[in-house]
């Protein structure tokens with residue numbers, strides 16, 4: 001029997017970790033990857049007598065995020081306790097926001113994956129702040145019942161962004177998540193590193209099945225805690241099929257079954273129901289008496305709005321137009337966040353060559369950042385310095401490969417460009433001295449001369465390498481030009 | 492007989508006695524009192540002597556000394572101390588030693604006080620008789636067959652038994668004032684937020700407040716000077732200047748002070764004639780001192796106890812969730828899975844009264860009932876606050892009873908929670924409204940038991956309470972009566 005026409009209804013809850021130096025309610029570091037239980041204090045451990053103190057930076061970042069999502073920022077927000085027992089949750093409750101979240105009623109516009117010409121408006125119901133829990137590690141080896149708990153993550157600030165059930169396909173969800181991540185990274189709100197758990201996704205899914213004009217809604221399933229875009233897509237695809245089959249088998253509807261909680265098994269690639277108890281949780285929310293309600297004056301919201309600057313889309317367009325770089329290159333730079341766009345702007349302005357700046361940033365800067373596990377705001381080579389260095393390359397004062405040596409020197413040792421040039425012994429090479437050297441090399445390599453003459457200009461390559469061996473300051477471009485000229489002039 | 496804190500400070504300043512000698516006297520007093528009264532859950536003579544010795548050395552070296560230098564102080568066992576256990580008189584926290592000091596303890600140390608030990612209490616401060624704790628009941632030094640009141644019964648008994656001149660209690664619904672009345676001492680519950688709660692193990696966070704206990708209002712002022720003041724680790728702490736409370740007690744001129752009398756409360760059913768007589772007598776004393784007596788009413792007074800017994804257990808049920816056997820404290824050995832560990836650890840670790848309140852609170856916050864109970868109670872709390880605002884627009888302080896009766900017999904109410912909760916009839920209003928209140932000794936019954944009166948003032952007007960209390964004490968001698976023992 002053919003399947004009945006079906007519409008998939010999806011709403012996403014995305015947890016992004018805010019890029020604060022310290023936790024939501026204490027001064028502990030939020031840095032990822034420390035040895036277990038080293039980034040903890042009485043407050044985030046929930047020790048008796050300890051009290052939370054709100055992190056203003058988290059409020060600031062949440063407002064930034066909300067404004068970027070076109071949310072309203074109500075003048076008053078407050079903290080609530082959400083109670084449940086879990087070994088990762090030392091206080092037995094999570095400090096979160098229940099009925100007065102910091103951001104409400106927003107919109108995120110995405111490209112329609114089904115029609116690139118069109119856009120879709122996905123409504124944001126709310127975005128609220130909450131503290132993260134810790135992490136349990138269970139030793140599953142036979143006979144062992146060993147569970148260990150790392151509370152480093154406890155109290156890490158999260159912003160939970162809840163969409164309306166406006167999404168219809170896994171592709172739309174991916175477009176939404178991509179856009180959301182880009183926006184959060186661009187604004188410096190979050191790093192959105194999924195493998196570090198700084199972006200996690202829950203999806204609420206059900207189907208509307210059209211049985212000859214009668215619309216049947218299947219029970220809502222919330223798929224919890226997916227930590228990669230690939231998993232989100234796979235889980236949604238699986239769940240849509242599963243729900244249809246389940247409905248055919250059981251006839252369950254939203255009325256008869258309500259909402260259930262499922263997990264995603266990324267090894268078996270199936271969704272599976274979690275324990276019944278977790279479904280009927282009564283969190284007994286009530287206002288946290290340890291924290292005062294938070295007043296957010298209009299002026300504060302407006303001043304944050306002023307500081308938001310351009311959106312990622314606007315930045316992409318501007319970089320292409322202003323510097324003549326390709327869409328792909330603009331994309332790479334913008335996707336690194338606003339600080340990187342600022343860095344690029346400065347480099348490109350100082351060197352006067354946007355393409356050169358873009359290629360250096362994508363290759364040298366990004367690679368170095370990755371190697372050093374660093375952010376651009378703490379990068380040792382200032383944008384103006386890199387810009388000046390590249391301007392010397394553009395003017396032909398410095399060969400590209402020597403500039404790379406200078407860059408490496410600046411990264412490792414610091415100092416000015418001139419100090420680096422001096423330390424590396426880089427000097428301008430006299431043209432006639434270079435001609436003598438190339439002539440000597442051509443005489444010693446008649447095969448190269450022959451190959452070039454017969455049309456293979458690439459044969460000069462090894463010659464350039466040899467020239468650099470004799471004189472590290474030899475500019476490959478100059479060596480090539482001299483060599484070609486001499487070969488042409490040769491009888 | 493241990494002298495007053497001021498006398499101890501004078502003796503040291505004039506070289507009559509050293510801090511070590513005073514500490515030795517306090518330790519001897521604790522050792523002789525403890526078997527009779529059980530006012531302490533922990534005391535450490537060696538530690539006290541070491542602290543005292545360091546203070547004597549500082550004095551000998553001519554270094555500046557804090558305002559409580561060499562004065563022995565006892566601290567209720569719900570306040571965190573890094574060098575002594577903090578148990579809240581619960582099996583759940585037996586042997587628990589916090590890795591940090593509460594702010595008030597830091598301030599005591601900075602003031603060069605000598606912390607001699609931790610005082611007994613009702614488990615997690617829940618109770619009105621210091622009978623619900625896991626480490627035995629505390630007995631009233633005036634008559635060991637009676638309760639000292641609660642939950643700070645250990646803290647008031649420690650003063651009444653003259654083991655220390657000063658102690659710190661906590662007051663969530665009357666837990667400083669009611670035992671102060673039962674033990675014939677002076678106890679102050681400050682304005683909510685006046686004293687940092689950092690390091691105070693939470694019972695009901697929006698009601699809890701740490702406060703001083705001593706024989707006299709002037710000594711309470713001395714201790715309040717040390718512990719009051721803003722602190723950024725407690726978000727509910729008030730960022731307001733701390734006046735010199737001791738200086739505030741220098742004057743006893745009450746002319747022009749309007750004293751509001753809760754006449755209806757004074758004569759309500761169940762109020763013991765001795766309590767009525769003490770309040771009536773106090774009205775006369777205040778009038779003689781020049782105060783203007785005005786009748787006032789707090790119209791929602793009949794809702795105080797029910798409102799309190801929804802809000803306090805609700806917050807407690809949440810605050811006590813952390814005692815689950817997972818991270819520290821008591822863990823049941825008889826469990827083979829996570830859920831059983833939670834259930835059994837809590838079943839074994841908590842006493843009956845704590846469990847009762849956790850269940851009331853869990854119920855009051857649960858889905859479908861929160862609007863009927865918790866949210867309703869929050870609304871009534873707003874009305875109660877408004878009553879106080881209205882009353883304080885007419886008068887400067889409110890005068891009334893602290894408790895309906897003098898100290899009752901040990902065991903008399905322990906199986907009747909409703910009767911026990913009614914001990915809080917006159918005290919919980921100040922906690923719900925967040926205003927300061929003081930309990931002052933105001934007479935003895937025919938049987939020789941202390942009776943107290945209560946003064947309440949607008950928020951942050953502790954000076955006014957201490958000034959009025961000291962004035963009353965300058966005209967009466969009830970605060971100088973000591974138990975025979």
Ligand SMILES: [Zn+2]
Nearest residue numbers: 026028041044
């Ligand atoms: Zn911490």
